[in-house]
Amino acid sequence: MSSAKILLAVVIATALAGTALAFSSAGIQAGAQDPEKTVTGHSAGLYQTSGDVLDPEHFDGRETTDIDPDKYLREFNYGRVSTLPDGTTLREFTIIADDRQTMEVSPGVFYNGWTFNGTIPGPTIRATEGDLVRIYFYNNGTKPHSMHFHGIHRAEMDGVFEQISPGGRFTYEWTAEPAGLHLYHCHVQPLEEHISHGLYGVYIVDPKEPRPEADEMVMVMNGYDTDFDTENNFYTVNGVPFYYMHHPIQIEKDRLVRVYLVNILEFDQINNFHLHGNLFNLYRTGTMPEPDEYTDIVTMSQGERSVLEFSYKYPGQYMFHAHKTEFAEKGWTGIFLVKE
Amino acid sequence: MEKEQPAKPRNARLVASAAIPIVILAAMVAFLLWPGNSILNMGVPLPDVTIERVEFGDKLITAHVRNTGPQAVEIVMADVNDRIVPAAIEPLRSLERFAEAQVIIPFDWVEAQPYEIGVTVSDGTRFATAVAAAAPTPKPSADQVSLLALIGTYVGIIPVLIGLLWLPFLRQLSSAKYMFFLSLTAGLLLFLGIDALVEANEISAERVSGAFGGQVLIAMVTVISFVALLYVSEKLAGGRRQQVAGAFAISLMIAVGIGLHNLGEGLAIGAAMIAGQVALSTFLIVGFAIHNATEGLAIVAPLARERPRILRLVLLGLIAGAPAIAGTWIGGFVASPVASIVFLSVGAGAVFQVVVAIFKFAGKSSKFLSGPVVGGMAAGMLVMYLTSVLI
Numbered sequence: 001m002s003s004a005k006i007l008l009a010v011v012i013a014t015a016l017a018g019t020a021l022a023f024s025s026a027g028i029q030a031g032a033q034d035p036e037k038t039v040t041g042h043s044a045g046l047y048q049t050s051g052d053v054l055d056p057e058h059f060d061g062r063e064t065t066d067i068d069p070d071k072y073l074r075e076f077n078y079g080r081v082s083t084l085p086d087g088t089t090l091r092e093f094t095i096i097a098d099d100r101q102t103m104e105v106s107p108g109v110f111y112n113g114w115t116f117n118g119t120i121p122g123p124t125i126r127a128t129e130g131d132l133v134r135i136y137f138y139n140n141g142t143k144p145h146s147m148h149f150h151g152i153h154r155a156e157m158d159g160v161f162e163q164i165s166p167g168g169r170f171t172y173e174w175t176a177e178p179a180g181l182h183l184y185h186c187h188v189q190p191l192e193e194h195i196s197h198g199l200y201g202v203y204i205v206d207p208k209e210p211r212p213e214a215d216e217m218v219m220v221m222n223g224y225d226t227d228f229d230t231e232n233n234f235y236t237v238n239g240v241p242f243y244y245m246h247h248p249i250q251i252e253k254d255r256l257v258r259v260y261l262v263n264i265l266e267f268d269q270i271n272n273f274h275l276h277g278n279l280f281n282l283y284r285t286g287t288m289p290e291p292d293e294y295t296d297i298v299t300m301s302q303g304e305r306s307v308l309e310f311s312y313k314y315p316g317q318y319m320f321h322a323h324k325t326e327f328a329e330k331g332w333t334g335i336f337l338v339k340e
Numbered sequence: 341m342e343k344e345q346p347a348k349p350r351n352a353r354l355v356a357s358a359a360i361p362i363v364i365l366a367a368m369v370a371f372l373l374w375p376g377n378s379i380l381n382m383g384v385p386l387p388d389v390t391i392e393r394v395e396f397g398d399k400l401i402t403a404h405v406r407n408t409g410p411q412a413v414e415i416v417m418a419d420v421n422d423r424i425v426p427a428a429i430e431p432l433r434s435l436e437r438f439a440e441a442q443v444i445i446p447f448d449w450v451e452a453q454p455y456e457i458g459v460t461v462s463d464g465t466r467f468a469t470a471v472a473a474a475a476p477t478p479k480p481s482a483d484q485v486s487l488l489a490l491i492g493t494y495v496g497i498i499p500v501l502i503g504l505l506w507l508p509f510l511r512q513l514s515s516a517k518y519m520f521f522l523s524l525t526a527g528l529l530l531f532l533g534i535d536a537l538v539e540a541n542e543i544s545a546e547r548v549s550g551a552f553g554g555q556v557l558i559a560m561v562t563v564i565s566f567v568a569l570l571y572v573s574e575k576l577a578g579g580r581r582q583q584v585a586g587a588f589a590i591s592l593m594i595a596v597g598i599g600l601h602n603l604g605e606g607l608a609i610g611a612a613m614i615a616g617q618v619a620l621s622t623f624l625i626v627g628f629a630i631h632n633a634t635e636g637l638a639i640v641a642p643l644a645r646e647r648p649r650i651l652r653l654v655l656l657g658l659i660a661g662a663p664a665i666a667g668t669w670i671g672g673f674v675a676s677p678v679a680s681i682v683f684l685s686v687g688a689g690a691v692f693q694v695v696v697a698i699f700k701f702a703g704k705s706s707k708f709l710s711g712p713v714v715g716g717m718a719a720g721m722l723v724m725y726l727t728s729v730l731i
Contacts, residue, residue, distance in 0.1 A: 037428070039426050039427060039428045039444075039446055040426055040446075041399075041425070041426055041445070041446025041447060042425060042426070042446070042447065042448075045399065045446060046446070047400065047428055047444060047446040049428035049429075049430055049444065050430065050431075051428050051429050051430030051431050051432060051433075051441075051442075051444075052428070052429045052430075052432055052433040053426070053427075053428055053429075054415065054416060054417055054418050054426070054427045054428070054429055054433065054443070055426040055427070056417060056424060057424065057426055058426060105464075106416075106417070107416065108414060108416030108417070108433075108462050109416055109417065109460065109462060109463075109464050110462055110463060110464070111463075111464055224464070226460070226463070226464020226465070226466075227464055227465045227466050233460065233464060233466060241424070242424075326422075326423065329423035329424060330422075330423065330424055331424065
């Protein structure tokens with residue numbers, strides 16, 4: 001072959017390659033033999049596809065996430081209970097920190113969660129005012145961690161200056177006070193990193209005079225920055241985006257519901273909770289017996305918390321969600337199913 | 341037969357000597373890639389997904405995504421304006437390296453509004469692309485095909501043919517003035533080539549993943565296109581035929597080069613239409629039409645001292661102008677950004693070859709860098725710059 005022909009061949013090959021690349025996008029036809037699946041769009045009707053469905057909002061029947069918001073919702077840990085010689089109730093808890101887990105935080109999205117006792121959020125710790133609380137803390141992770149509880153206690157029990165090294169342990173002990181809704185979280189620097197990865201949980205101190213009987217539940221508002229750009233990709237209540245949309249929380253008509261609502265959301269200035277078809281009594285921090293407000297929305301900054309009390313007059317499905325619509329559309333929505 | 345016998349072992353030795361380094365290299369690569377070999381396990385390979393184009397249909401948004409990262413990825417979520425939306429992905433959510441899929445989002449979009457379309461992969465990384473103004477994506481219907489053909493005709497064929505009408509004017513010029521206009525066309529084309537490279541570079545930077553090495557691709561394709569066309573044009577012009585054939589051969593090569601360039605221009609117009617830049621593409625059409633009239637001048641300039649047949653002139657005009665129609669079709673219906681930069685680079689190399697051809701032709705009758713040549717080139721580039729600023 002002459003060099004002219006070779007050069008021509010190169011030009012033609014380049015042109016063909018370019019054309020092939022240009023047309024490659026038109027060549028994709030989904031395998032028609034697959035059964036059709038349906039995508040439920042936002043106000044735009046349905047779409048039938050032979051491919052895969054990407055939809056964290058509607059339940060596709062797969063229980064794949066490593067977090068169980070249903071179990072977390074009404075699970076209160078009272079500890080191993082014993083009575084001291086002076087009559088004080090002792091509540092002992094064992095908490096193990098880890099930072100090596102990869103968790104499915106939303107269908108198909110895997111994130112390196114840092115956990116207390118293997119879950120995000122960590123276990124809800126509950127005591128009564130005046131109890132002696134003792135926490136056996138083990139750091140099973142690869143970085144130093146600690147437990148910082150809100151509430152009244154001695155400085156050395158504050159979990160700030162005592163960083164627990166990997167493999168280390170520490171025993172926290174204090175008398176539970178005051179009555180109210182508190183929280184705990186890791187207080188090791190960089191704080192933003194330790195909290196945004198999932199090291200937090202709820203700490204409830206019941207008043208000596210118990211609150212009225214109610215259907216009690218915990219709601220922790222959090223988020224996940226899965227691409228580490230200091231903006232959350234997901235917002236949730238109790239750990240999984242959109243979870244209570246496809247697993248509505250069942251409650252009874254006319255029965256008092258008490259929500260222990262905690263905001264631990266990192267990166268964003270505020271977060272809030274809005275209830276549909278109803279209003280609630282709002283007890284900020286849960287420290288006072290009288291409600292602060294009768295409302296259908298409460299806005300909180302990071303670390304703030306409130307006790308909400310309400311009962312539904314009519315049966316049916318009622319949404320609850322962040323009234324920051326961006327958060328709602330990234331996962332912070334749910335449904336109460338009120339039954340007769 | 342007897343003579344060929346000793347040749348065979350020599351051939352075998354030749355093949356072996358070529359193959360041995362390849363075999364050793366292959367063995368080394370196999371060793372490095374062997375499962376369990378941890379020598380090269382440094383760092384985590386990051387995923388990379390490119391959204392190559394976004395189409396707006398009847399209450400549907402379709403994003404064409406390609407895995408341009410170093411390993412397979414799984415697309416797990418779609419969003420519109422960073423808000424999670426239910427979507428379908430066809431054919432599959434898992435994408436091998438360089439594999440492509442369509443993410444189809446049922447969405448009641450609003451015309452002329454900007455949108456950002458994003459996808460999230462299984463490690464939580466989000467990739468997004470912005471659309472300046474949503475507009476219905478033309479489907480390759482007979483109407484659309486003929487509309488684009490019409491636009492291609494207005495942009496390519498008609499202006500080039502109009503430009504050919506400068507032939508009688510060129511005939512009447514003195515030698516120095518003729519050189520000026522010849523150099524003017526060279527300046528115009530030089531500008532077009534640079535412009536195509538700049539545009540290819542923009543597309544490469546904005547819409548082509550690093551995996552495709554866009555800038556290197558531009559340089560490579562431009563050089564190959566340039567040297568190959570130069571070689572072909574010299575073969576044509578340096579044939580046994582004499583001066584007359586030489587002048588026509590140069591015009592023919594100029595027409596071919598301009599044709600390749602117009603293919604790239606058509607691509608830009610077609611792509612602007614599907615990108616929803618309707619108003620912009622109207623400007624593009626007017627702008628290209630004015631630009632392209634000057635291309636006709638470049639084609640007839642070498643023929644000013646000849647008496648070409650009309651049919652041949654029309655043929656030259658069609659060779660230069662008609663590829664614009666094919667360009668609008670490709671750009672409008674199928675082109676990917678990679679294909680766009682390949683076509684633009686081929687066009688750039690082609691017009692640079694045309695510039696060389698014009699100077700070779702001009703050099704036959706006078707010294708290369710005369711006053712009219714310098715003035716003509718400067719004027720040509722300035723005219724193009726000013727028209728591109730004003731339009």
